[in-house]
Amino acid sequence: MSFFSSCIRIIFITALAFSLCSGKAPARPVRKPPNCKDYKGRFSRCNNQVDPVCAKNGRTYYNGCVFCAVALSSKIPIKFWHYGRCK
16 A cells, blocks of 8 residues: 555646646836826936837837937837847
């Protein structure tokens, strides 16, 4: 009987380990694009916080404030693509 219960334990532990390891990675929280209205008129006070923003034009901007400064002053529309460096 002890052999049988040892096998059941091993099977249970193995199944538990596989179920914990084979699951999907936890989803990252979804961040909203920078709201350029919040930055309007205070671009001279953009901070040095590194939080890269990738625009649809393929350029990486230092942070949301810098992205908004360029987007609002540009004659060509610059759209947000994602957070992080452009590839």
